[in-house]
Amino acid sequence: MYTAPTLAEAEDRFAEFAAGWEGTYPAMIAMWRRMWSEFVPFLDFPPEIRKLIYTTNGIESLNARFRAATRRRGHFPDEDAALKVLYLTVLERRPNRANPTGQIAGWKSILNVLSLTYGDRLGIN
Structure with missing residues:
Protein backbone atom coordinates (compact mmCIF):
# COMPACT_ATOMS: atom_id res chain seq x y z
CA MET A 1 0.00 0.00 0.00
CA TYR A 2 2.80 2.40 0.89
CA THR A 3 4.43 2.06 -2.52
CA ALA A 4 1.25 2.09 -4.63
CA PRO A 5 1.45 4.69 -7.40
CA THR A 6 -2.25 5.60 -7.22
CA LEU A 7 -5.12 5.56 -4.75
CA ALA A 8 -6.93 2.84 -6.73
CA GLU A 9 -3.82 0.64 -6.61
CA ALA A 10 -3.48 1.21 -2.86
CA GLU A 11 -7.13 0.23 -2.36
CA ASP A 12 -6.59 -2.95 -4.40
CA ARG A 13 -3.49 -3.83 -2.36
CA PHE A 14 -5.37 -3.20 0.88
CA ALA A 15 -8.20 -5.46 -0.29
CA GLU A 16 -5.68 -8.25 -0.95
CA PHE A 17 -4.03 -7.65 2.42
CA ALA A 18 -7.37 -7.63 4.24
CA ALA A 19 -8.52 -10.82 2.52
CA GLY A 20 -5.42 -12.64 3.72
CA TRP A 21 -5.29 -11.33 7.31
CA GLU A 22 -8.80 -10.35 8.39
CA GLY A 23 -9.54 -13.80 9.76
CA THR A 24 -6.45 -13.72 11.97
CA TYR A 25 -6.40 -10.01 12.89
CA PRO A 26 -9.92 -8.58 12.52
CA ALA A 27 -9.30 -5.64 14.86
CA MET A 28 -6.24 -4.53 12.88
CA ILE A 29 -8.09 -4.67 9.55
CA ALA A 30 -11.05 -2.78 11.09
CA MET A 31 -8.64 -0.11 12.33
CA TRP A 32 -7.15 0.26 8.83
CA ARG A 33 -10.66 0.66 7.40
CA ARG A 34 -11.59 3.30 9.99
CA MET A 35 -8.37 5.23 9.44
CA TRP A 36 -8.19 4.90 5.65
CA SER A 37 -9.15 8.55 5.14
CA GLU A 38 -6.18 9.51 7.34
CA PHE A 39 -3.82 7.34 5.25
CA VAL A 40 -4.92 8.53 1.80
CA PRO A 41 -3.19 11.99 1.92
CA PHE A 42 0.09 10.09 2.33
CA LEU A 43 -0.31 8.88 -1.27
CA ASP A 44 -0.11 12.47 -2.54
CA PHE A 45 3.60 12.60 -1.68
CA PRO A 46 6.21 11.57 -4.26
CA PRO A 47 7.56 8.01 -3.74
CA GLU A 48 10.94 9.24 -2.44
CA ILE A 49 9.31 11.33 0.28
CA ARG A 50 6.92 8.50 1.16
CA LYS A 51 9.89 6.26 1.91
CA LEU A 52 11.41 8.96 4.09
CA ILE A 53 8.14 9.25 6.02
CA TYR A 54 7.35 5.58 6.61
Missing part, protein backbone atom coordinates in the same frame (compact mmCIF):
# COMPACT_ATOMS: atom_id res chain seq x y z
CA THR A 55 10.86 4.36 7.38
CA THR A 56 11.41 5.56 10.92
CA ASN A 57 14.00 3.00 12.03
CA GLY A 58 16.81 5.53 11.79
CA ILE A 59 14.89 8.05 13.88
CA GLU A 60 13.97 5.43 16.48
CA SER A 61 17.57 4.24 16.63
CA LEU A 62 18.90 7.76 17.14
CA ASN A 63 16.33 8.45 19.86
CA ALA A 64 17.35 5.24 21.64
CA ARG A 65 20.99 6.30 21.45
CA PHE A 66 20.09 9.73 22.88
CA ARG A 67 18.22 8.13 25.78
CA ALA A 68 21.10 5.76 26.53
CA ALA A 69 23.68 8.56 26.42
CA THR A 70 21.75 10.85 28.74
CA ARG A 71 20.68 8.07 31.11
CA ARG A 72 24.29 6.97 31.68
CA ARG A 73 25.41 10.43 32.70
CA GLY A 74 22.64 11.30 35.13
CA HIS A 75 22.24 15.03 35.71
CA PHE A 76 23.84 17.78 33.65
CA PRO A 77 25.14 21.04 35.13
CA ASP A 78 23.56 23.08 32.31
CA GLU A 79 21.87 22.83 28.93
CA ASP A 80 25.15 23.18 27.02
CA ALA A 81 26.54 20.06 28.69
CA ALA A 82 23.49 18.04 27.65
CA LEU A 83 23.66 19.35 24.08
CA LYS A 84 27.36 18.45 23.89
CA VAL A 85 26.59 14.85 24.88
CA LEU A 86 23.83 14.64 22.25
CA TYR A 87 26.15 16.14 19.62
CA LEU A 88 28.88 13.60 20.40
CA THR A 89 26.30 10.81 20.29
CA VAL A 90 25.33 11.82 16.75
CA LEU A 91 28.96 11.85 15.64
CA GLU A 92 29.80 8.46 17.18
CA ARG A 93 30.20 5.79 14.53
CA ARG A 94 28.74 2.38 15.25
CA PRO A 95 31.14 -0.12 13.60
CA ASN A 96 29.16 -3.17 14.74
CA ARG A 97 26.05 -2.04 12.83
CA ALA A 98 25.00 -2.88 9.27
CA ASN A 99 25.20 0.81 8.36
CA PRO A 100 28.09 2.18 10.45
CA THR A 101 28.14 5.59 8.75
CA GLY A 102 24.42 6.20 9.21
CA GLN A 103 24.09 7.35 5.62
CA ILE A 104 20.70 6.98 3.96
CA ALA A 105 20.65 5.20 0.61
CA GLY A 106 19.30 7.41 -2.16
CA TRP A 107 19.50 10.58 -0.05
CA LYS A 108 20.45 12.75 -3.06
CA SER A 109 17.24 11.88 -4.92
CA ILE A 110 15.21 12.36 -1.72
CA LEU A 111 16.81 15.78 -1.16
CA ASN A 112 16.18 16.74 -4.79
CA VAL A 113 12.48 15.89 -4.48
CA LEU A 114 12.25 17.72 -1.15
CA SER A 115 13.87 20.82 -2.63
CA LEU A 116 11.58 20.79 -5.68
CA THR A 117 8.45 20.17 -3.62
CA TYR A 118 9.20 22.12 -0.43
CA GLY A 119 12.18 24.30 -1.31
CA ASP A 120 10.49 27.44 -0.03
CA ARG A 121 9.96 25.83 3.39
CA LEU A 122 13.48 24.44 3.57
CA GLY A 123 15.14 27.72 2.65
CA ILE A 124 16.86 26.02 -0.29
CA ASN A 125 15.24 27.93 -3.16
Whole structure:
Protein backbone atom coordinates (compact mmCIF):
# COMPACT_ATOMS: atom_id res chain seq x y z
CA MET A 1 0.00 0.00 0.00
CA TYR A 2 2.80 2.40 0.89
CA THR A 3 4.43 2.06 -2.52
CA ALA A 4 1.25 2.09 -4.63
CA PRO A 5 1.45 4.69 -7.40
CA THR A 6 -2.25 5.60 -7.22
CA LEU A 7 -5.12 5.56 -4.75
CA ALA A 8 -6.93 2.84 -6.73
CA GLU A 9 -3.82 0.64 -6.61
CA ALA A 10 -3.48 1.21 -2.86
CA GLU A 11 -7.13 0.23 -2.36
CA ASP A 12 -6.59 -2.95 -4.40
CA ARG A 13 -3.49 -3.83 -2.36
CA PHE A 14 -5.37 -3.20 0.88
CA ALA A 15 -8.20 -5.46 -0.29
CA GLU A 16 -5.68 -8.25 -0.95
CA PHE A 17 -4.03 -7.65 2.42
CA ALA A 18 -7.37 -7.63 4.24
CA ALA A 19 -8.52 -10.82 2.52
CA GLY A 20 -5.42 -12.64 3.72
CA TRP A 21 -5.29 -11.33 7.31
CA GLU A 22 -8.80 -10.35 8.39
CA GLY A 23 -9.54 -13.80 9.76
CA THR A 24 -6.45 -13.72 11.97
CA TYR A 25 -6.40 -10.01 12.89
CA PRO A 26 -9.92 -8.58 12.52
CA ALA A 27 -9.30 -5.64 14.86
CA MET A 28 -6.24 -4.53 12.88
CA ILE A 29 -8.09 -4.67 9.55
CA ALA A 30 -11.05 -2.78 11.09
CA MET A 31 -8.64 -0.11 12.33
CA TRP A 32 -7.15 0.26 8.83
CA ARG A 33 -10.66 0.66 7.40
CA ARG A 34 -11.59 3.30 9.99
CA MET A 35 -8.37 5.23 9.44
CA TRP A 36 -8.19 4.90 5.65
CA SER A 37 -9.15 8.55 5.14
CA GLU A 38 -6.18 9.51 7.34
CA PHE A 39 -3.82 7.34 5.25
CA VAL A 40 -4.92 8.53 1.80
CA PRO A 41 -3.19 11.99 1.92
CA PHE A 42 0.09 10.09 2.33
CA LEU A 43 -0.31 8.88 -1.27
CA ASP A 44 -0.11 12.47 -2.54
CA PHE A 45 3.60 12.60 -1.68
CA PRO A 46 6.21 11.57 -4.26
CA PRO A 47 7.56 8.01 -3.74
CA GLU A 48 10.94 9.24 -2.44
CA ILE A 49 9.31 11.33 0.28
CA ARG A 50 6.92 8.50 1.16
CA LYS A 51 9.89 6.26 1.91
CA LEU A 52 11.41 8.96 4.09
CA ILE A 53 8.14 9.25 6.02
CA TYR A 54 7.35 5.58 6.61
CA THR A 55 10.86 4.36 7.38
CA THR A 56 11.41 5.56 10.92
CA ASN A 57 14.00 3.00 12.03
CA GLY A 58 16.81 5.53 11.79
CA ILE A 59 14.89 8.05 13.88
CA GLU A 60 13.97 5.43 16.48
CA SER A 61 17.57 4.24 16.63
CA LEU A 62 18.90 7.76 17.14
CA ASN A 63 16.33 8.45 19.86
CA ALA A 64 17.35 5.24 21.64
CA ARG A 65 20.99 6.30 21.45
CA PHE A 66 20.09 9.73 22.88
CA ARG A 67 18.22 8.13 25.78
CA ALA A 68 21.10 5.76 26.53
CA ALA A 69 23.68 8.56 26.42
CA THR A 70 21.75 10.85 28.74
CA ARG A 71 20.68 8.07 31.11
CA ARG A 72 24.29 6.97 31.68
CA ARG A 73 25.41 10.43 32.70
CA GLY A 74 22.64 11.30 35.13
CA HIS A 75 22.24 15.03 35.71
CA PHE A 76 23.84 17.78 33.65
CA PRO A 77 25.14 21.04 35.13
CA ASP A 78 23.56 23.08 32.31
CA GLU A 79 21.87 22.83 28.93
CA ASP A 80 25.15 23.18 27.02
CA ALA A 81 26.54 20.06 28.69
CA ALA A 82 23.49 18.04 27.65
CA LEU A 83 23.66 19.35 24.08
CA LYS A 84 27.36 18.45 23.89
CA VAL A 85 26.59 14.85 24.88
CA LEU A 86 23.83 14.64 22.25
CA TYR A 87 26.15 16.14 19.62
CA LEU A 88 28.88 13.60 20.40
CA THR A 89 26.30 10.81 20.29
CA VAL A 90 25.33 11.82 16.75
CA LEU A 91 28.96 11.85 15.64
CA GLU A 92 29.80 8.46 17.18
CA ARG A 93 30.20 5.79 14.53
CA ARG A 94 28.74 2.38 15.25
CA PRO A 95 31.14 -0.12 13.60
CA ASN A 96 29.16 -3.17 14.74
CA ARG A 97 26.05 -2.04 12.83
CA ALA A 98 25.00 -2.88 9.27
CA ASN A 99 25.20 0.81 8.36
CA PRO A 100 28.09 2.18 10.45
CA THR A 101 28.14 5.59 8.75
CA GLY A 102 24.42 6.20 9.21
CA GLN A 103 24.09 7.35 5.62
CA ILE A 104 20.70 6.98 3.96
CA ALA A 105 20.65 5.20 0.61
CA GLY A 106 19.30 7.41 -2.16
CA TRP A 107 19.50 10.58 -0.05
CA LYS A 108 20.45 12.75 -3.06
CA SER A 109 17.24 11.88 -4.92
CA ILE A 110 15.21 12.36 -1.72
CA LEU A 111 16.81 15.78 -1.16
CA ASN A 112 16.18 16.74 -4.79
CA VAL A 113 12.48 15.89 -4.48
CA LEU A 114 12.25 17.72 -1.15
CA SER A 115 13.87 20.82 -2.63
CA LEU A 116 11.58 20.79 -5.68
CA THR A 117 8.45 20.17 -3.62
CA TYR A 118 9.20 22.12 -0.43
CA GLY A 119 12.18 24.30 -1.31
CA ASP A 120 10.49 27.44 -0.03
CA ARG A 121 9.96 25.83 3.39
CA LEU A 122 13.48 24.44 3.57
CA GLY A 123 15.14 27.72 2.65
CA ILE A 124 16.86 26.02 -0.29
CA ASN A 125 15.24 27.93 -3.16
